Amino acid sequence: MNTDTDLLWSPGRRETEDSNIASFLRWLGTDRGLRFDDYAALWRWSSTDLPGFWSAVWEFYGLDAVTGYDEVLADSSMPGATWFPGARLNFAERCLARATDARPALVCVAEGGTPEDISWEELCRQVGDVAAALRRMGVGPGDCVAGHLPNLPQTVVALLATAAVGAVWTACSPDFGTPSVLARLRQARPAVLVAADGYRHGGKEYDRRADVAELVDGLPTVRHVLAIDRLFPAPDEPWSRRAGVAQHSWSALPAAEGPLVFADVPFDHPLWILWSSGTTGVPKGIVQGHGGIVLELLKALGLGADLRAEDRYLFLTSTSWMVWNFLVGGLLHGSTIVLYDGSPTFPDVNGAWRVAEQTGATMVGVGAAYLAAVERSGTHPAAELDLGALRSILQTGSSLPDSTWRWVHERLAPGVWLQSICGGTDICSVLAGGSPLLPVRVGRIPGPSLGVALAAWDPSGQPLAGEQGELVVTAPLPSMPLHFVDDPDGARYRASYFDTYPGVWRHGDWVTVHPDLSVVVSGRSDSTLNRMGVRMGSADLYAVVEQLPEVMDSLVVGVERPDGGYFMPLFVVTAPGSPLDDGLRERIAAAVRRRLSPRHVPDAIVPIAAVPRTLTGKKLEVPVKRILQGARVTDVSSAGAVTHPEMLTWFADYAGRSMPGG
Numbered sequence: 001m002n003t004d005t006d007l008l009w010s011p012g013r014r015e016t017e018d019s020n021i022a023s024f025l026r027w028l029g030t031d032r033g034l035r036f037d038d039y040a041a042l043w044r045w046s047s048t049d050l051p052g053f054w055s056a057v058w059e060f061y062g063l064d065a066v067t068g069y070d071e072v073l074a075d076s077s078m079p080g081a082t083w084f085p086g087a088r089l090n091f092a093e094r095c096l097a098r099a100t101d102a103r104p105a106l107v108c109v110a111e112g113g114t115p116e117d118i119s120w121e122e123l124c125r126q127v128g129d130v131a132a133a134l135r136r137m138g139v140g141p142g143d144c145v146a147g148h149l150p151n152l153p154q155t156v157v158a159l160l161a162t163a164a165v166g167a168v169w170t171a172c173s174p175d176f177g178t179p180s181v182l183a184r185l186r187q188a189r190p191a192v193l194v195a196a197d198g199y200r201h202g203g204k205e206y207d208r209r210a211d212v213a214e215l216v217d218g219l220p221t222v223r224h225v226l227a228i229d230r231l232f233p234a235p236d237e238p239w240s241r242r243a244g245v246a247q248h249s250w251s252a253l254p255a256a257e258g259p260l261v262f263a264d265v266p267f268d269h270p271l272w273i274l275w276s277s278g279t280t281g282v283p284k285g286i287v288q289g290h291g292g293i294v295l296e297l298l299k300a301l302g303l304g305a306d307l308r309a310e311d312r313y314l315f316l317t318s319t320s321w322m323v324w325n326f327l328v329g330g331l332l333h334g335s336t337i338v339l340y341d342g343s344p345t346f347p348d349v350n351g352a353w354r355v356a357e358q359t360g361a362t363m364v365g366v367g368a369a370y371l372a373a374v375e376r377s378g379t380h381p382a383a384e385l386d387l388g389a390l391r392s393i394l395q396t397g398s399s400l401p402d403s404t405w406r407w408v409h410e411r412l413a414p415g416v417w418l419q420s421i422c423g424g425t426d427i428c429s430v431l432a433g434g435s436p437l438l439p440v441r442v443g444r445i446p447g448p449s450l451g452v453a454l455a456a457w458d459p460s461g462q463p464l465a466g467e468q469g470e471l472v473v474t475a476p477l478p479s480m481p482l483h484f485v486d487d488p489d490g491a492r493y494r495a496s497y498f499d500t501y502p503g504v505w506r507h508g509d510w511v512t513v514h515p516d517l518s519v520v521v522s523g524r525s526d527s528t529l530n531r532m533g534v535r536m537g538s539a540d541l542y543a544v545v546e547q548l549p550e551v552m553d554s555l556v557v558g559v560e561r562p563d564g565g566y567f568m569p570l571f572v573v574t575a576p577g578s579p580l581d582d583g584l585r586e587r588i589a590a591a592v593r594r595r596l597s598p599r600h601v602p603d604a605i606v607p608i609a610a611v612p613r614t615l616t617g618k619k620l621e622v623p624v625k626r627i628l629q630g631a632r633v634t635d636v637s638s639a640g641a642v643t644h645p646e647m648l649t650w651f652a653d654y655a656g657r658s659m660p661g662g
């Protein structure tokens with residue numbers, strides 16, 4: 001039910017008249033003679049007239065002054081759509097195109113430190129020096145440069161320098177275990193490894209030099225290590241002793257001899273490789289292209305999130321989550337991007353908000369789990385900190401409990417525009433999210449993003465209105481993968497998105513699209529709960545269970561048994577001092593029965609010490625389900641890619657001990 005008490009935020013004059021999307025609508029009227037009464041009408045046009053919409057984005061953002069093209073969409077089949085043949089543009093060049101003296105390009109904060117500004121001029125100079133160094137190492141189109149780096153200014157510089165020379169970038173955050181990093185980077189076959197000596201997190205320093213040596217040993221294609229010695233400086237000490245590998249110190253790189261030259265690459269030239277979470281098999285290397293990413297991030301951040309040049313845009317993320325790339329996309333808008341290298345909960349749970357205060361961040365991106373944790377802490381950031389500059393929060397990763405939507409508006413930053421966004425690595429962007437033209441209501445993503453032909457489908461491919469179905473995208477997007485790494489015939493790519501509905505992208509989430517176009521995502525469809533033929537999203541259960549003050553975290557899975565039975569245990573982490581006794585079990589079951597349905601009541605409610613998650617915060621529903629079905633821990637998760645890996649062994653023991661018929 002959606003009543004007015006659910007309304008948290010409504011567009012004001014700034015949004016309806018001064019936002020980027022308002023300017024876009026005016027521009028469509030004057031330049032194209034197109035008028036739309038509301039967001040819904042604009043979205044319908046944008047997701048059906050693809051050449052019309054994407055050519056409008058192209059012109060509105062001035063790309064026609066950069067390059068021409070033969071056609072907008074030469075082939076619209078999925079997979080394999082052909083966008084903007086004939087166009088040539090370089091992501092790095094576009095990121096540096098709006099350099100200005102007026103504002104910094106980067107504001108960098110190390111955990112416990114003070115913010116440091118890097119000007120656009122300085123950023124361009126550093127990109128030029130590193131690009132020149134890469135060219136001296138013989139790196140160019142067809143090569144890969146890999147980063148083993150935390151969220152440092154050097155990481156942004158290395159990405160832009162790699163793109164500038166036309167090579168492919170990929171990164172793993174150093175908090176990943178070495179086997180996980182190797183499972184990814186081995187596939188990418190990097191020629192150069194850019195690595196930091198360590199990182200700081202939660203008040204501790206982690207030395208990673210030995211891990212870098214191990215990586216170099218495991219990556220026979222690496223010829224050069226570009227070493228960032230910041231925490232443990234020992235410039236003359238090579239980290240790897242492997243023959244044939246040269247180590248260069250980042251801080252000692254010579255200045256470039258000439259101006260920065262950007263490789264002139266076609267629209268679909270590979271830009272970077274992003275990695276799937278790798279919790280259900282070998283991580284998939286998702287390759288996205290220069291043109292598709294430029295266009296998508298201009299549209300998503302500009303027309304969707306209303307990012308502007310004067311914004312200071314912070315995302316709390318490691319370099320392994322696609323939102324880091326989504327953060328760097330802020331440069332395309334001439335915005336200042338804020339890089340925080342550290343834990344959002346250091347020195348206390350409000351660490352991230354302190355960084356926002358220190359840096360004057362105007363738009364802050366966070367994972368849902370972090371927001372919920374701050375809510376639970378009982379602190380009142382709005383009273384303790386000056387978040388006056390903050391205008392918008394981007395929330396993603398998983399669904400937000402209803403209470404947290406309200407808490408953000410009441411206690412974190414009253415008046416702020418909370419944008420819940422859903423998309424992912426696969427497109428490095430947003431499928432559904434906020435719009436300056438749409439109100440924000442509790443529990444609802446305001447609408448599908450422009451250009452995204454999003455729908456809910458039933459198993460036979462029929463669209464569902466106001467009912468939960470598979471999230472599909474029925475028309476191509478420019479940032480869809482060019483291909484996967486090591487997938488020459490595209491079989492892995494097709495199997496990932498196109499096996500259920502040939503020619504239509506199945507994203508792997510359960511979604512409901514309401515008549516007002518608002519969207520509710522109810523969890524991953526590959527971890528669906530299916531009781532007696534009724535499908536239920538795990539997120540619905542979490543939303544109820546995690547509202548109880550005694551429950552800190554939870555995980556639910558539905559296990560098909562060999563005997564045809566179905567077992568649906570709910571695992572809960574209780575708050576200190578709240579044992580999971582019969583009383584609490586009954587309160588949980590009663591809340592689920594009342595707020596959802598008797599069918600949602602779990603078969604067992606079991607205490608656990610922690611919920612294992614991917615390093616980007618997603619609960620490990622599918623791996624746990626598979627363990628409960630008898631899979632070996634090592635077959636369903638890759639070491640170092642999950643939090644609380646010890647819990648996977650716990651689930652294996654539980655499967656042996658407590659599963660019905662087990």
Ligand SMILES: CC(=O)CC(=O)O
Nearest residue numbers: 396397422423424429
């Ligand atoms: C934008 C997103 O969808 C991010 C994520 O959940 O991985």
